[in-house]
Amino acid sequence: SPLLPPTPAGLDADLPPFAPPEISRIIQMDLDVEYRVDIRELFEEFDRFPEGAVIGIAREMQPVYRHLFWQYRKEHPGTPVGDPPPGGLPGFNSGVLLLDLDAMRRSALYNSLLEEEAVRQLADKYHFRGHLGDQDFFTLVGMEHPELFHVLDCTWNRQLCTWWRDHGYAEVFEHYFRCDGHVKIYHGNCNTPIPQE
Numbered sequence: 001s002p003l004l005p006p007t008p009a010g011l012d013a014d015l016p017p018f019a020p021p022e023i024s025r026i027i028q029m030d031l032d033v034e035y036r037v038d039i040r041e042l043f044e045e046f047d048r049f050p051e052g053a054v055i056g057i058a059r060e061m062q063p064v065y066r067h068l069f070w071q072y073r074k075e076h077p078g079t080p081v082g083d084p085p086p087g088g089l090p091g092f093n094s095g096v097l098l099l100d101l102d103a104m105r106r107s108a109l110y111n112s113l114l115e116e117e118a119v120r121q122l123a124d125k126y127h128f129r130g131h132l133g134d135q136d137f138f139t140l141v142g143m144e145h146p147e148l149f150h151v152l153d154c155t156w157n158r159q160l161c162t163w164w165r166d167h168g169y170a171e172v173f174e175h176y177f178r179c180d181g182h183v184k185i186y187h188g189n190c191n192t193p194i195p196q197e
Contacts, residue, residue: 024102030095032188033157036197041184042156045098049150054110056098056150057138058157061177062164064132065091065139071127081126081143084175089146091139094132095187096157098150110148113141154179161190 019026025046027039045056066073066082073082080088104110112118122140123129130136142149158179165173188194 019101021105024100026097026099026101028094028097028099029185030187030189032191033095034186034188034194035184036182036186037184042096042098045150045152045156046100049098049100049103050147052107052109052147053150054100054103054107054148055138056100056152057092057094058096058152058154058159059085060091060093060135060139061154061159061179062161063090063169063172063176064164065089066169066172066176067164068128068130069126072125075127084172089143090176092135092142092149093157093159093187093189094135094138095159095189096152096185098152107148109145113145153181155181155184157185157187158183159187159189160192160194162192163190 025043027042049056063082063084066084069082073079082088082090084090113122119137119140122144126140126143128136128140130140138149159177162173162177165177186194
């Protein structure tokens with residue numbers, strides 16, 4: 001399935017391991033990011049994971065999932081799915097990822113969600129047809145199992161893309177795009193220039 005992320009080590013004996021067992025944590029980032037703090041500060045976010053969380057990730061800052069979950073939203077008036085923060089579930093952006101590989105290896109729940117049938121059931125429930133790979137997978141899983149995620153503050157993945165503002169969502173765009181606080185990592189998604197210091 002195109003929504004499935006890489007398989008963590010030890011899940012399938014026929015596949016090479018995602019990472020050797022001595023590697024317990026990984027930070028994965030898109031290439032279009034720029035740090036404004038020491039990366040060690042981001043690594044310290046692993047210590048803030050609540051019990052059961054396996055991934056640290058920031059929320060999506062555009063209404064892309066408001067758009068992609070349109071049918072589910074139409075059938076479930078008042079749902080937080082696709083709504084902006086603080087009370088909504090805007091989905092995730094995988095430009096900055098903290099992967100606790102040890103927790104992923106141990107989590108029966110997370111591993112059960114890597115099965116193709118589990119992904120299909122979630123996609124069918126939410127009438128979801130995505131196009132953003134791992135980000136779509138994490139978003140879909142997060143609608144059902146938010147306990148698997150440590151939500152990073154927007155300042156750790158300050159996305160700059162404004163595409164959806166100009167494509168039908170101007171009225172609600174700022175509710176998603178707003179990010180208060182000192183930016184730690186800029187994400188120049190959609191080929192957006194990153195502000196100079």
